[in-house]
Amino acid sequence: MNKLAWFYFPARLAWRQLIFDRSKLVAAICGVLFACVLVFMQLGFKDSLYASAASAPVKLSGDLFLMHKQSEAMWRPIQFKRSELMRVLGNPAVAEAYPLYLGLAPLKNIKTQVKRTLMVYGFDPDSLIFNLDEIKNKRHELRLKDTVLFDEYSRPEFGPMRSLLEAGRNVTEINDYKVNIVGLFRLGVSFAADGNVMTSDLNFMRIFPRRNLSEIDMGVIKLHPGAPVQQVKAELRSQLNEFVNIFSYEELLKYEKDYWANTAPIGFIFGFGTVMGWVVGLVIVYQILFTDIANHRNEFATLKAMGYEHGYFVRLVFASAFFLAVLGFIPGYVLSLGLYHLAESQMYMPMPMLWSKIITVFLFILSMCVMAGLLAIRKLKDANPADMF
Amino acid sequence: MPAVIDVEHLDFSFGSGALTQPVLKDITLSIRKGEIVLITGPSGSGKTTFLTIIGGLRQAFHGSVKVLDQQLINSSEQVKVKARQQIGYIFQQHNLLKSLSALQNVSMTLEMGNALTEQQRRDRSAEALIAVGLGDRLDYKPGQLSGGQLQRVSIARALVGQPKIILADEPTASLDKQSGYEAVSLLKRLAKESQTAILLVTHDYRILDIADRVVELEDGVIKSV
Numbered sequence: 001m002n003k004l005a006w007f008y009f010p011a012r013l014a015w016r017q018l019i020f021d022r023s024k025l026v027a028a029i030c031g032v033l034f035a036c037v038l039v040f041m042q043l044g045f046k047d048s049l050y051a052s053a054a055s056a057p058v059k060l061s062g063d064l065f066l067m068h069k070q071s072e073a074m075w076r077p078i079q080f081k082r083s084e085l086m087r088v089l090g091n092p093a094v095a096e097a098y099p100l101y102l103g104l105a106p107l108k109n110i111k112t113q114v115k116r117t118l119m120v121y122g123f124d125p126d127s128l129i130f131n132l133d134e135i136k137n138k139r140h141e142l143r144l145k146d147t148v149l150f151d152e153y154s155r156p157e158f159g160p161m162r163s164l165l166e167a168g169r170n171v172t173e174i175n176d177y178k179v180n181i182v183g184l185f186r187l188g189v190s191f192a193a194d195g196n197v198m199t200s201d202l203n204f205m206r207i208f209p210r211r212n213l214s215e216i217d218m219g220v221i222k223l224h225p226g227a228p229v230q231q232v233k234a235e236l237r238s239q240l241n242e243f244v245n246i247f248s249y250e251e252l253l254k255y256e257k258d259y260w261a262n263t264a265p266i267g268f269i270f271g272f273g274t275v276m277g278w279v280v281g282l283v284i285v286y287q288i289l290f291t292d293i294a295n296h297r298n299e300f301a302t303l304k305a306m307g308y309e310h311g312y313f314v315r316l317v318f319a320s321a322f323f324l325a326v327l328g329f330i331p332g333y334v335l336s337l338g339l340y341h342l343a344e345s346q347m348y349m350p351m352p353m354l355w356s357k358i359i360t361v362f363l364f365i366l367s368m369c370v371m372a373g374l375l376a377i378r379k380l381k382d383a384n385p386a387d388m389f
Numbered sequence: 390m391p392a393v394i395d396v397e398h399l400d401f402s403f404g405s406g407a408l409t410q411p412v413l414k415d416i417t418l419s420i421r422k423g424e425i426v427l428i429t430g431p432s433g434s435g436k437t438t439f440l441t442i443i444g445g446l447r448q449a450f451h452g453s454v455k456v457l458d459q460q461l462i463n464s465s466e467q468v469k470v471k472a473r474q475q476i477g478y479i480f481q482q483h484n485l486l487k488s489l490s491a492l493q494n495v496s497m498t499l500e501m502g503n504a505l506t507e508q509q510r511r512d513r514s515a516e517a518l519i520a521v522g523l524g525d526r527l528d529y530k531p532g533q534l535s536g537g538q539l540q541r542v543s544i545a546r547a548l549v550g551q552p553k554i555i556l557a558d559e560p561t562a563s564l565d566k567q568s569g570y571e572a573v574s575l576l577k578r579l580a581k582e583s584q585t586a587i588l589l590v591t592h593d594y595r596i597l598d599i600a601d602r603v604v605e606l607e608d609g610v611i612k613s614v
Contacts, residue, residue: 009500013486020488302484305446306546307474307501386447 010312011319017296018323025327028288032328033335035281035368039274039361040336046270047357048349050257055188055350056119056196057252061131063229064088064236065247066219073259075119075192077102077217084244085219088236093227098127099216101204104193105175109159116157118195120148120174122204129220134185135198141182142200148174152184154195155348177207189348191266219244274364281368285324289317289376293383300383313380321373325366332365333358392455393553393586394420394443399452399462401438401609412438414609416452422553423584425577425599429592430606436590437558439606443588444556445472457553474501477547477585479557479576483539485531491518491542492527498550517545521575537568544576548583555580557589561596573599 018025056074057065066085068078088094101122106115123129125142134149141147150161162184164170170181174197187196205211223232233246240246247255261267293300300313340351401413412435420426428436441447442454445461446469454461456472464472477498485494495514499505505513518527521541531539540560547555557576561569573589577599580587589600597603605612 005500013489013497016493017486017488298484299486302478302480302486303497305444305473305478305480306498307470307476309470386441 007315007319010316011322014316014319015323017292018320024288024292028285028324029328029331031284031288032281032324032365032369033332035277035284036329036332036361036365037336037339038277038280039364040332040357041339042270042273042277043357043361044336044340044343044351045349046267046274047354048343048351049191049260049266049270051350051352052188052190053192053256053260055190056121057249057256059131059187060220060249060252061129061222062220063223063227063249064221064233065249065252066221066240067217067245067247067255069243069245071217071245072263073192073256074102074218075104075190079211079215079217080244082214082216084241085216085221087240088219088221091232091235091239093223093232093235094221095224096127096222098124098129098220098222099201099213100129100218100220101201101208101211102217103175103204103208103211105207107158107195107197108173109157110161110164110169110172111159114157116155116194118151118154118158118197119190119193120204120207121196121198122201122207123198123220125200127220130198132185132187134183138183138185142198142203144182146177146179146203146206147182148179148197148199148203149183149185150181151187151189151196151198153186153188153348155189158195175207177209179203179207188350191260278364278368281365282372285321285369285372286375288324289320289372290379292320293317293376293379297383300380301385304383305385310380313383314377317377317380318370318373321369322366325362325369329362329365333361336361391422392419393422393457394418394588395453395455396443397453399439399442399449399454401435401442401447401449401451412609413442413449416609416611418604418611420554420586420588422586423581425580425587425589425601427597427600427603428588428590428606429594429597429603430612431592434606435609436592436606440556440558440588440590444476444478445469474550475552475554477550477552477555479540479543479547479555479560481559481562483531483536483543483563485539485542485546487531490528490530491523491534491545494531494542495546495549498546502550514545514549517549518542520548520579521545535568536564537572540564540568540572541575544572544579548579548585551583551585553585555585555587557587557591559591559593560589561591561593566595569593570596 068080070078082099085097085099088097103120104117105120106117108115125139128136138149165181229248233248236246337353340353343349343351396416396418399413399416402409402411404410430436442449443456449462452462457475459468459472461472492514495517496510499510515527518524521544523538523541561573573596
């Protein structure tokens with residue numbers, strides 16, 4: 001009873017005072033809601049950025065990956081010799097090794113003729129280095145000259161490809177080179193590329209006439225089933241030249257993600273936006289709590305004169321902060337959920353509402369309200385009964 | 390009869406150095422259990438200051454102020470808080486919490502101690518409100534009550550903790566003649582029943598007849614007893 005009363009009584013009074021003035025409560029909740037939505041959106045965009053940055057590597061099917069050490073990320077690769085990749089075949093654990101060619105090139109919209117840059121992947125169609133059924137099914141067509149597959153999840157600016165293909169209009173240009181679109185697959189856009197096209201390694205060289213087969217952007221290595229990935233990686237590390245990086249699947253995802261988080265300023269921008277949302281919310285909640293204490297100064301002084309201790313009012317302020325955090329978070333969460341769906345349907349960006357994000361944002365909002373409470377508590381000193389009666 | 394309030398040679402002044410403004414000079418006053426003492430005097434005579442010192446709201450440094458055998462001169466915050474908890478305070482304005490009902494306001498006095506259950510607190514608060522004639526207004530908020538009713542709620546709030554001392558600072562100031570007189574008469578009746586001492590500051594001469602003793606204060610000095 002004693003422990004419970006210690007927090008229960010001030011919390012109950014805080015609650016009664018909050019719900020007494022409904023219009024002020026609504027204004028307060030709106031302030032927290034605003035901060036909540038701001039933080040949710042910033043974190044959502046940031047996670048979406050990372051998720052889409054890793055959309056291509058996620059679908060790669062391999063155990064180890066080679067990249068040039070100077071490659072900052074997959075979308076801006078530095079070439080290295082194909083022979084360097086082929087050296088890994090000397091390791092008995094390695095089953096297969098395939099080169100992957102990457103390049104950015106403009107694709108002409110079949111309808112509007114407007115050109116827009118997308119990512120072109122070139123690889124041996126029989127290699128199955130992409131874990132996508134559509135590519136496996138279309139590998140015979142890809143072996144033909146000047147054939148490509150188009151990413152259905154590309155941005156709509158490239159044209160309504162599915163209906164165009166159904167209407168038989170499948171000829172367009174990539175890098176001013178005429179190609180036939182023979183099918184669709186689903187991968188997703190990233191911050192680097194608005195769309196994706198996959199083709200055979202030979203077609204890739206036709207689209208990019210200055211490239212040649214012996215200069216590759218990435219190597220995809222498949223090991224024999226059951227081979228110890230980290231051990232093989234260490235062995236290859238000692239055998240290969242210094243200028244290549246060897247990544248496991250998880251390491252590749254992390255490398256791509258870290259590029260956007262650290263090397264590109266985008267991660268910083270969203271991080272900054274998140275902090276600004278926190279600060280704005282802090283100021284709003286502080287202002288609410290501060291005026292609340294000022295308005296109740298007389299009542300608090302009365303309670304002090306009756307024998308209530310300072311700590312009671314501190315707990316009361318924190319309880320108010322907690323209630324505001326919860327009351328603002330719930331509608332903020334619902335609104336953000338709607339905005340996430342809107343972003344997914346309108347901007348083609350993956351914005352999943354994960355539990356981890358919900359908890360993170362709630363703790364963020366809670367810390368914001370507690371901080372505001374800490375700042376507002378100084379105002380309690382004004383409630384001095386001797387000065388008021 | 391033992392003294393519940395024992396003041397000896399109390400000096401008090403505001404400010405310091407050349408700006409020192411003496412407010413109370415060499416006050417000696419003793420109040421016994423169950424006694425009703427009125428302090429009157431013109432504005433600025435130090436009445437309210439005297440009350441706040443006894444109520445543990447203001448720190449005095451010279452003389453002796455013993456409330457329920459606790460020395461309040463140069464006392465710590467804990468001693469003063471403890472003294473406040475043992476005293477019922479009635480203010481010039483009713484000073485009720487406007488977000489709480491009459492019953493909840495009265496219960497605030499009992500929530501400081503942890504001895505009672507929620508039901509016991511409600512019952513005792515309701516009893517206190519019935520005693521001041523507000524049994525049918527338990528769940529009214531302050532905004533729905535008249536001035537006289539509000540002051541009666543605050544009397545119930547002061548009495549519900551069964552204090553040995555009640556301090557009242559011009560409790561009739563915001564009331565008309567009739568409801569003011571009714572309020573202090575009620576206070577007197579309930580205090581006599583429970584042997585509670587009352588120290589009441591007023592310059593309302595219409596209520597002087599409720600007192601056992603009237604003390605007149607002028608310029609910080611007790612003029613007549």
